[in-house]
Amino acid sequence: MDPTLAEISLPGRVEDTDGISAEELALAARNHGIPLEALRYDVTPLGLHYLLIHYDIPVIDPAEWRLEVGGLVSRPATFGLADLKELPRRTVRVTMECAGNGRARLAPRPVSQPWLVEAVGTAEWTGVPLREVLAAAGVDPGAVEVVFTGADHGVERGVEQDYQRSLPLSEAMREEVLLAYEMNGAPLAPQHGFPLRLVVPGWYGMAHVKWLRDIEVLREPFTGYQQSVAYRLRRQPDEPGDPVTRISPRALLVPPGFPDFMSRTRVVRPGPLTIEGRAWSGGDAVERVEVSVDGGRSWSPAVLAAPDGHRWAWRRFTFDWHAEPGMHVLSARATTAGGLSQPETQAWNRGGFANNAIQRVAVACLGA
Amino acid sequence: MDPTLAEISLPGRVEDTDGISAEELALAARNHGIPLEALRYDVTPLGLHYLLIHYDIPVIDPAEWRLEVGGLVSRPATFGLADLKELPRRTVRVTMECAGNGRARLAPRPVSQPWLVEAVGTAEWTGVPLREVLAAAGVDPGAVEVVFTGADHGVERGVEQDYQRSLPLSEAMREEVLLAYEMNGAPLAPQHGFPLRLVVPGWYGMAHVKWLRDIEVLREPFTGYQQSVAYRLRRQPDEPGDPVTRISPRALLVPPGFPDFMSRTRVVRPGPLTIEGRAWSGGDAVERVEVSVDGGRSWSPAVLAAPDGHRWAWRRFTFDWHAEPGMHVLSARATTAGGLSQPETQAWNRGGFANNAIQRVAVACLGA
Numbered sequence: 001m002d003p004t005l006a007e008i009s010l011p012g013r014v015e016d017t018d019g020i021s022a023e024e025l026a027l028a029a030r031n032h033g034i035p036l037e038a039l040r041y042d043v044t045p046l047g048l049h050y051l052l053i054h055y056d057i058p059v060i061d062p063a064e065w066r067l068e069v070g071g072l073v074s075r076p077a078t079f080g081l082a083d084l085k086e087l088p089r090r091t092v093r094v095t096m097e098c099a100g101n102g103r104a105r106l107a108p109r110p111v112s113q114p115w116l117v118e119a120v121g122t123a124e125w126t127g128v129p130l131r132e133v134l135a136a137a138g139v140d141p142g143a144v145e146v147v148f149t150g151a152d153h154g155v156e157r158g159v160e161q162d163y164q165r166s167l168p169l170s171e172a173m174r175e176e177v178l179l180a181y182e183m184n185g186a187p188l189a190p191q192h193g194f195p196l197r198l199v200v201p202g203w204y205g206m207a208h209v210k211w212l213r214d215i216e217v218l219r220e221p222f223t224g225y226q227q228s229v230a231y232r233l234r235r236q237p238d239e240p241g242d243p244v245t246r247i248s249p250r251a252l253l254v255p256p257g258f259p260d261f262m263s264r265t266r267v268v269r270p271g272p273l274t275i276e277g278r279a280w281s282g283g284d285a286v287e288r289v290e291v292s293v294d295g296g297r298s299w300s301p302a303v304l305a306a307p308d309g310h311r312w313a314w315r316r317f318t319f320d321w322h323a324e325p326g327m328h329v330l331s332a333r334a335t336t337a338g339g340l341s342q343p344e345t346q347a348w349n350r351g352g353f354a355n356n357a358i359q360r361v362a363v364a365c366l367g368a
Numbered sequence: 369m370d371p372t373l374a375e376i377s378l379p380g381r382v383e384d385t386d387g388i389s390a391e392e393l394a395l396a397a398r399n400h401g402i403p404l405e406a407l408r409y410d411v412t413p414l415g416l417h418y419l420l421i422h423y424d425i426p427v428i429d430p431a432e433w434r435l436e437v438g439g440l441v442s443r444p445a446t447f448g449l450a451d452l453k454e455l456p457r458r459t460v461r462v463t464m465e466c467a468g469n470g471r472a473r474l475a476p477r478p479v480s481q482p483w484l485v486e487a488v489g490t491a492e493w494t495g496v497p498l499r500e501v502l503a504a505a506g507v508d509p510g511a512v513e514v515v516f517t518g519a520d521h522g523v524e525r526g527v528e529q530d531y532q533r534s535l536p537l538s539e540a541m542r543e544e545v546l547l548a549y550e551m552n553g554a555p556l557a558p559q560h561g562f563p564l565r566l567v568v569p570g571w572y573g574m575a576h577v578k579w580l581r582d583i584e585v586l587r588e589p590f591t592g593y594q595q596s597v598a599y600r601l602r603r604q605p606d607e608p609g610d611p612v613t614r615i616s617p618r619a620l621l622v623p624p625g626f627p628d629f630m631s632r633t634r635v636v637r638p639g640p641l642t643i644e645g646r647a648w649s650g651g652d653a654v655e656r657v658e659v660s661v662d663g664g665r666s667w668s669p670a671v672l673a674a675p676d677g678h679r680w681a682w683r684r685f686t687f688d689w690h691a692e693p694g695m696h697v698l699s700a701r702a703t704t705a706g707g708l709s710q711p712e713t714q715a716w717n718r719g720g721f722a723n724n725a726i727q728r729v730a731v732a733c734l735g736a
Contacts (some may be wrong), residue, residue: 002693008635009628017385022484025472026632028393029401030484032415036398037424047415047557049402054629056405098399104393112630116390118397156629189415191403211642260377261524262480264394267376325370338459367370 009155012237014108014222014350024104024114033118034070039278040120042316043093046184049121049190050205052098054163055154057209062195067179071147071216073256074138081195084179087128087136092176092201093313095122099204099231099244102355103347110352117359120280122313123192125199127180130215131173139169139217146172147222148198151211158227165209167200171248171295174203176312179212179268183217201312202282206231224251233236233349241349248356249340251289253331254278256360266363268323279304279312279334280339287337291319294360295329296344302332323365330361377523380605382718384474385620392472394483401486406625406645407622410490410684411461413554418573419559420466420481423522426579430563434546439584441516442506448564450662452547453526455496455504460544460569463490463648463683464735467572467599469610470714470723478720485620485663485727489534489683491560493567495548499541500585507585514540515590516566517582529595533577534590535568544569545678547580569680570614570650572722573600573636601717614649616724617708619657619685620702622646623729634731636691643689647672647702648682655705658686664712670700691733 011334020028032051038044046123062081070076098119103110113119126183134146147166154161181188188194193210200207206226221227227243231253234241254276257268279286285307290299317332335341346357383389388396400419407411430449438444466487473485478571481487500516515534521527539545546567548555556562561578568575574594589595591700595611602609623635623645647654653675658667670685703709714725 003695004734005628005635008631008633008730008732010630017387019389020393021387022472023631024535025388025393025396026481026484027630028396030403032400033397035425036423040427045558047417047419047559049415051415053403055627057403057624104390114393116394116397122389153625154629155635160635171729190406190413191415218480243670254640255424258522259423260373261522262378263376263391265376267373267523267528327371362376364371364376366372 005155005160006158008181009158011157012350013111015111016108020114024111027113031113032124033115034121036118036252036255040276042308043124043184044121046189047122050119052119052205053152053191054156055152057190058151058153060211065195067196067212068214069133069137072140072219072277073217075136077137079278081181084128084181084196085185087132090125090129090178090219091124091126091176092199093122093124093310094199094201095120095208095312095314095329096205096208097247099206099353102357103352105357106261106346106352110350112352123183124185125180125181127178127199130173130177130179131175133179134172137142142219143169143217145169145218145221147216147218148212149208149214150209153201153211155227157229161225163226164224165207165208165226167207171200192356197288204244204247205322206244209250231353232351233353235348235350242336244353247280247355249281249336250342250356251279251334252277252359253330253332253361266361268363268365270323270325270365272313272320274323275319277317277332279317279332281334281336281340283340284336284338285311286315286334289317290333292331295360297333299333325365325367328363328365330363331358333358353360354359371531373523373528374526377526379525380718381479383474383479385504388472388482389571392479395481399481401483402489403663404486404620404623405601407620408644411492411552412489414544414557417489418466420472420487420573421520422524423520425558428563428579430521433563435564435580435583437505439589440508440511441585442508443504449549452549452564455500457494458497458546459492459494460546460567461490461492461678462569463488463680463682464576465615467574467721470725471720474714474716474720474727478718480720491551493546493548494550495567498545499543500545501547502540510587511537511585511714513586513589514536515586516577516580518577519579519581524593525597529593531577531594532592533575533594534536535575536587539568542618544655545552572612572615574612585645589643598719599721600719601721603716603718605718607671612721613683615648616722617649617654617702617704618710618724619647619702620645620727621698621700621729624698624731632728636731636733637690638693640688640690643698645685645700646682647685647700648709649702649704651677651708652704652706654683654702655686656703658701660699661689661696663728664699667701672676682691693735696731698731699726701726
């Protein structure tokens with residue numbers, strides 16, 4: 001009669017209901033989206049960056065905390081926080097997006113954190129490049145992947161685990177991949193991974209392991225839960241599926257005018273106004289952004305800010321609009337140098353991952 | 369054919385559906401609850417305190433910003449931020465809770481921000497006591513209320529407005545009511561009211577007007593939207609109802625053990641463990657806390673931390689439990705010196721306000 005993990009932790013499922021369950025709502029309350037007006041900041045202020053925490057925020061005493069580096073290396077090592085701060089230091093501005101962003105708009109709806117469009121944020125991360133630490137440890141020529149273990153512990157779909165994710169060695173050795181101990185110039189907040197997290201510019205959030213405690217170099221690809229069960233693009237539960245990796249291109253608008261409290265419909269007055277937004281991509285760079293003010297029937301080029309050296313962060317765009325009385329639907333669409341763009345309707349997958357469907361913002365322009 | 373505010377901003381309503389709508393979900397995504405494990409901090413770290421923003425976070429240039437103080441005063445005045453910082457300074461630790469906390473558990477469900485239990489947080493607010501500013505302005509003997517206007521602008525239930533709330537003069541003159549420019553020792557974050565907000569220890573969050581720009585002393589009670597339409601305890605839409613004021617007593621547990629990702633069911637192993645939580649009340653102080661480990665059938669006293677001088681902040685409590693294999697429902701219940709306590713089932717009101725029903729935390733104790 002004792003409960004088992006399988007009884008309190010159900011397999012992944014999808015729902016045909018329109019309404020969000022209390023269980024999904026509890027996740028929406030504890031995880032935080034960016035209020036869309038905060039897209040106006042180049043760097044998202046602390047407390048407005050999106051947050052997705054699988055289990056609990058762990059309690060970590062920085063004096064006791066250690067990072068273990070081992071596996072297929074010639075010099076396994078243990079680092080305290082002060083040790084890491086003596087190594088070369090680098091700051092990278094990174095736009096991070098949750099792989100599940102947009103999930104709640106899918107039908108049927110994958111049952112998990114029910115994001116609409118707001119699971120994104122940009123921060124300045126400071127830390128030691130991961131490759132400095134790997135080089136010090138001496139990676140064996142037979143290594144193929146590196147697995148990162150966080151201190152957050154819980155159960156997911158029946159599997160008890162510490163959160164773990166891996167990277168291919170070639171990704172782990174990129175110069176901008178960091179073991180970060182600062183965010184926006186201050187020590188990491190508890191909810192962002194204090195005292196140390198992995199930052200993998202360009203990848204969806206699940207790769208940026210928080211509360212990092214262990215790094216292990218592997219001879220074979222990692223097959224843990226978050227790698228081979230969760231975070232796969234699949235249509236059927238029994239397919240192996242493709243891994244979720246880099247962030248698909250997306251543009252979001254700073255909603256113009258002011259909102260209705262409940263519906264969030266935007267209100268503007270007739271006349272000229274400048275619309276702004278942010279566009280990003282975790283693969284090749286966004287090259288152009290277009291805006292539609294007629295629900296996607298026609299598109300016009302927006303003015304995309306010139307590259308400012310922050311390759312892994314979103315870029316601002318603007319668009320001059322003359323609002324006429326009536327109801328309007330505004331949208332923006334990013335396209336990369338390689339020609340990747342955003343779909344009008346999201347291709348469905350069972351986890352609700354890598355959604356980059358075009359945003360639709362309802363705007364009421366009142367009579368003059 | 370031009371849209372009107374009434375068309376895009378519907379009257380208040382209640383829903384019999386079990387599921388949360390996309391509109392409610394959009395509010396849940398932009399407003400932030402405290403992850404319940406963060407109840408372990410005496411002072412909630414920035415980014416984990418609850419947030420409820422009616423409209424948009426306004427953009428305010430602190431160099432341009434001014435506070436106007438006027439109405440029924442002998443010396444109307446304008447203050448810049450530097451002027452306020454030259455006045456006497458005081459720090460108060462305050463537990464703040466949203467008046468709508470618990471709303472999503474009511475049936476029928478008032479349609480608004482769908483909080484479960486997580487709309488709470490504690491901060492150290494620093495600023496100038498409001499009464500210093502009122503005394504400098506010289507309040508007329510005929511004054512009865514003070515109305516506070518924020519810079520956040522929007523539409524609510526058809527009414528376009530800057531957010532405004534009033535206090536009776538006797539409340540406004542309490543020594544611990546602050547015009548706060550710092551939170552936890554740093555300038556206010558944009559989402560918490562930068563550059564200045566009102567802090568009214570003991571009152572629900574709607575009284576703590578953010579992005580404060582105007583204070584007006586009144587001869588008659590204020591009848592604006594947030595005072596006479598919203599934030600009233602009523603069962604029928606046409607009743608005047610009673611005003612929402614001080615925070616009802618409540619206790620919440622730090623959920624023990626570790627969670628299942630999706631259901632948030634807690635998992636513990638058999639044996640002794642110490643349960644902890646926080647209890648608060650905006651009226652008379654919490655005098656005792658009891659814990660139930662059997663779904664509310666029986667209650668035992670918890671150990672309530674001694675008063676620590678922070679009269680307006682929550683207090684920690686602990687309870688030693690020996691977990692036996694099986695499913696358990698844990699609860700805590702606060703009672704004030706005046707005998708106010710928490711109901712098992714919330715008395716329904718149409719706005720979903722001032723809910724303090726006893727929390728229920730499902731815990732699975734696995735076999736040994």
